[in-house]
Amino acid sequence: MADLKNKDFCITILGSGSATPALNRFHSAQIVLFKGQRLLLDSGEGTQYKLLLYDSLSPVHKILITHVHGDHILGLPGLFFTFSLNGVERPVHLYSTSQAIEWFSTFKDWLTIPLSFPVHTHVAPLDKKNLLYSDKEMDIFSIPLKHTSAAVGYIIKENLPPRKINPEALKKFNIPYNQLNSVKMGYDATSREGETIPNAQITLPNRTPRSYAFITDTLYVPELADYLKEVTVLYHEATFSEEHSEEANLTGHSTAIQAAQLAKQAQVKLLLIGHISSRYTKPEELVMEARKVFPNTFLAMEGLKVWLEIDKIWLQYPDGSEFSL
Numbered sequence: 001m002a003d004l005k006n007k008d009f010c011i012t013i014l015g016s017g018s019a020t021p022a023l024n025r026f027h028s029a030q031i032v033l034f035k036g037q038r039l040l041l042d043s044g045e046g047t048q049y050k051l052l053l054y055d056s057l058s059p060v061h062k063i064l065i066t067h068v069h070g071d072h073i074l075g076l077p078g079l080f081f082t083f084s085l086n087g088v089e090r091p092v093h094l095y096s097t098s099q100a101i102e103w104f105s106t107f108k109d110w111l112t113i114p115l116s117f118p119v120h121t122h123v124a125p126l127d128k129k130n131l132l133y134s135d136k137e138m139d140i141f142s143i144p145l146k147h148t149s150a151a152v153g154y155i156i157k158e159n160l161p162p163r164k165i166n167p168e169a170l171k172k173f174n175i176p177y178n179q180l181n182s183v184k185m186g187y188d189a190t191s192r193e194g195e196t197i198p199n200a201q202i203t204l205p206n207r208t209p210r211s212y213a214f215i216t217d218t219l220y221v222p223e224l225a226d227y228l229k230e231v232t233v234l235y236h237e238a239t240f241s242e243e244h245s246e247e248a249n250l251t252g253h254s255t256a257i258q259a260a261q262l263a264k265q266a267q268v269k270l271l272l273i274g275h276i277s278s279r280y281t282k283p284e285e286l287v288m289e290a291r292k293v294f295p296n297t298f299l300a301m302e303g304l305k306v307w308l309e310i311d312k313i314w315l316q317y318p319d320g321s322e323f324s325l
């Protein structure tokens with residue numbers, strides 16, 4: 001079982017299919033719980049049912065939609081209607097492309113019953129990596145993708161100060177506690193005796209922040225590796241197998257091997273592949289293809305929970321099987 005002390009960053013896959021419906025794979029949606037915040041990534045049709053099954057219908061703080069295609073957004077009306085029935089009052093922040101935000105505004109105008117909660121919309125730019133949101137716990141970035149409509153991916157990254165305090169050194173040099181925050185940011189300190197103490201003598205480098213990238217739908221874009229450098233877990237679409245690479249190219253999608261190439265280039269720790277076309281009845285075969293390039297590849301599947309702990313990653317599949325890295 002995952003370490004209970006470490007359960008502050010968890011991803012639950014709600015939908016792992018692509019546009020054409022399949023009976024066992026649902027449209028794109030995931031819920032991310034991060035240090036008390038609930039973030040919904042995409043909201044394909046039926047998202048609310050999958051939330052009921054694998055998580056809960058508790059209100060969400062933020063919704064990040066990759067693009068306006070139906071398999072990524074059509075779950076929002078049902079979910080918002082339910083939130084209103086439940087009397088949700090807390091504001092929801094909705095992030096997406098301008099097309100998707102426009103779609104949402106139109107939908108809102110047609111509602112016969114007004115929403116019970118305010119929705120604050122935020123447009124993600126399409127030309128560069130962009131910091132969409134930041135607080136003391138996390139940063140959320142959007143990154144432009146290449147698809148048949150405007151699309152963006154997201155990176156959710158733990159916000160950590162660059163340095164951590166060495167408590168013994170702090171005592172030894174008699175540093176007042178009111179300087180701790182600036183010391184963690186890398187500044188030198190002044191001891192109670194008035195002596196300047198170089199930062200390196202009282203701090204250690206902090207650990208690498210945990211991060212999760214959600215990349216769908218897109219062509220294989222090698223340049224994305226720069227944006228995704230050393231992400232802890234990368235979810236990347238793998239709509240097609242290598243056999244159908246031509247189709248992937250024509251429809252603005254990636255193959256499993258291309259997803260694996262990107263994971264390898266970016267030196268991520270673990271790759272989840274999803275958005276699998278309904279034509280594949282054995283999606284494990286796509287995982288096998290990807291593992292030839294990037295061995296730490298796993299299949300995204302409805303009900304899968306991925307825990308990003310401080311020093312390991314746990315995967316818990318709905319059939320009870322578990323893996324850790």
Ligand SMILES: [Zn+2]
Nearest residue numbers: 018019071217
């Ligand atoms: Zn799609």
Ligand SMILES: [Zn+2]
Nearest residue numbers: 067069147217
């Ligand atoms: Zn699409």
